[in-house]
Amino acid sequence: MAGIVTFAEQRDGKLRRASLEAVSEARRLADALGTTVGAVLIGSGVEGLADELAAHGADEVYVFDDAALSRYATEVWARAMAQVVGDAKPKAVLVPFTAMGKDLAPRLAAKVGAGLLSDVVGLAVKDGRLEARRPMYAGKAYATVRWEGDPQMATLRANVFALGARDAARKAEVVKGTVDTAARARATAIHATAEGKLELTEAQVIVSGGRGLKGPEHFHLVEELGGAFGAAVGASRAVVDAGWVDHQMQVGQTGKTVSPTLYVACGISGAIQHLAGMSTSKYIVAINKDADAPIFKVANYGIVGDVFEILPKLTAQAKAYFAAKG
Template identity: 50%
Template sequence: MPKGIWIFVEQRDGQIRKSSFELLSEGRKLADQIGEPLVGVILGQGVETLVKAVAAQGADKVILVENEQLKNYSTGAYTSALNQVIRKGEPQAFLMGNSATGRDLAPRLAQRLGVGLASDCTGIEHDPEKFLVFKRPIYAGKAFAYTGSTARPVLATIRPNTFAIAAADESRQAEVEKETVSVDPADLRAIIKEVALATSKRPELVEADIIVSGGRGMKGPENFTILEQLADVIGAAVGASRAAVDSGWREQKFQVGQTGKTVSPTLYIACGISGAIQHLAGMGSSKFIVAINKDPEANIFNVASYGIVGDLFEVVPLLTEEFKKLVSA
């Protein structure tokens, strides 16, 4: 009989991703409500040290899968390993963050398991008949769909910054189950030999709690410096609209929007962004939106929590100076 709510604990270089802590916190609530155990699944090599943090965040059990071929993420190896572990353990649900890894891995895993996938969800509810019901934005965020499944396991990816992270309980202990998997060489269509990471003190865009983004109104790549100065003061990530990326002012990895990254921060500061539907689809679920634009008719003001009609080249430096005062106070 299927059992347990399982959370894929995504890690990079031995550090658990924020979205995984969010899922563990929400999973703990669901597990208590439904009467199911909460299980964290960790893949990698030399990652046993992460068990304590997963237990502290609410897991009753941790499945630890260590293998040399899982040291660095690769689609084939991780899909194969998870497929084996899930088929053996038969969870009721398997939840993942809607990160780049989650978006790459989840559909392949769904195909292997022969189940459907609810992707980029922004809410989870328990339903006595359907077990879990997921809330998903559709039509570029203009409406929401609610979906459930009778098949097991229920498979879903959850948008980062959807749930709050509960306080860790360091006294919690979790059962540890070590699993051995075999990775078929046929699954390794690509072999990771080296990983080169760009280092930055700013948080990653999709997991950032605060984002400062610039659009066509920035007028050129050199002007993003004023956004970076503000971001560094308030601990924010820096994003960009498609117009800014298409103009070559920022790399594509910074693009927020329907063809870029979907973000859901607590605070999103849009500077010189008109508010095209493509951009709104990527940041419309932000809890608070501050728009800075000299055009009072800009569409961005229709979704903004607060709007400043003015020249961003005057407004942003003023905001930076005021935040410096607050931070140093």
Template identity: 45%
Template sequence: MSVLVYIEHAEGSVKKTSLEAVSYGKALSDKLSFGEVVAVALGSISADELGKVGSAGASKVIHVNDNKLNEGIIQAHADAVAQVYNQVGAGTLVLAKSSLGDAVAARLAVKLNAALVSNVVELPDNTSGYKVKRSIYTGKAFAETVVTADHKILAVKKNAVDLKTDGTAAQVEEVTLSIADANFATKITSTDKATGEVLLPEADIVVSGGRGMKGPENWGMIEDLAKELGAATGCSKPVSDIGWRPHHEHVGQTGVKVAPTLYVAVGISGAIQHLAGVNSSKYIVVINKDPEAPFFKAADYGIVGDAFEILPKLTEAVKAQK
């Protein structure tokens, strides 16, 4: 019984979250003595790029190289993955939790008559049954879900597992599937993408600013630090509400929820709505001149001081390290 991993890619590269899913699938296979780990990729992407999935633990990648799958139409992706799942005789499907992954996984659960567990943070405990630990309440708590179904779909939370990098190149096999035209009935007429060198949902580092930045004219300091760190930029809800920054940069419970390795909050007090959108970050650094700012209680590291003095020095320090 093999483990199948659904791969997402963008701009010609496999997403880091999907590589994490492959590493999770490999660890799962090793722990439960399953067979090989097979990845499935849909749409246009080079064989060389797909071969790199092997470093994360996959032995083979099945590539459905159909241009009609490039747009990420959910019904078509679910149909294609279900076909591959059955062809390879998989018992478990692993994927990254994402906007596309969530929608595809829900449909696959019905197609495959499988149990779906989302926000998975650890390998299953099989000492007595099959229990999966997952994050709930926007990361404030954990739940253990007992799974009894023969077929299982596990959606892995970003940064919840270690990324394996010591595997060998995977064999890439191109296949052609018959996907019913009805699955392409949905038409995507336009797509609005956030601008910037690094996009918030995919960012491994995020630098966000709040009202403590005093005005949009001072945002260059946030952008300078973000550029040196290779980070995306974000902001608090009040900042986007008053028009200092675009709404797609709003990080929080009602904005973009992020789970980077490093989250740097500058001049943000730390309202509960903002914390709900960032508390899955691996490390949180807070810069605020108010020592009583609530954000410090959630921070791994904190700097009490004036952001207008600290940010330029921090940016220069990062440059020096590079």
């Protein structure tokens, strides 16, 4: 029975990267605690994904595979997870901090009587128990928190926990389960507004634009740099509220929380609410004509200058660089 259980979210038969990060982190913690890792896979025709979870460190994969599970329903997913938690009695349960994870984790925590820490950005083992680091007050401060009792349950911010080395030779025991699929509400269709676009929360590179772009007719400058980098494109709330771009591109306290390897902020002042959504990015590059803009306080590299001059040059350089690299 697994000592740490993770929720392995899949979409359209593909595991989300955040699920693999959760399994990788569970593996690291389990090794330190001397216990095992279980991953819970729920869906229709998903059993084949168990190998990928094993390759990232799962010892056991609990599979609920049923045609009636093709669409997410909070109650059913929470019921299946609670069944596993009830049987395995793990020390910890880790769920990715994705839209689905945010919906599922509180219900599961209530069902199994667990304390839940959300949006955790660091985990460590101290005296045989877990210790978590999580942002508070929209990222103005970080708290180190411990749980009382088991299971210690957390949702993990995407892109913060490193993927472990993939080992295709690793095998997991597959434990098949069945769950009552009755639900008072379930998703009947998914209307993807960002068809073909990179998902911000999973992107390794993000180029974001703010009010410094002056108007929607100039936002293509941000999109072109994003295109050259193969990046996802984000925005500040100011430009979302002004109707230049869709709300799903908003980064920040009331938008998406992102943590890419590289975040390029173009004409964004760096208000605390924007920083709340991106300050855990590994490298931050800011382009702003105001040398005193708060974004420079969190930036690793800053360019004090005009986005209208700098963005076309950066885009041309990036295109030339990647073309030369092949």
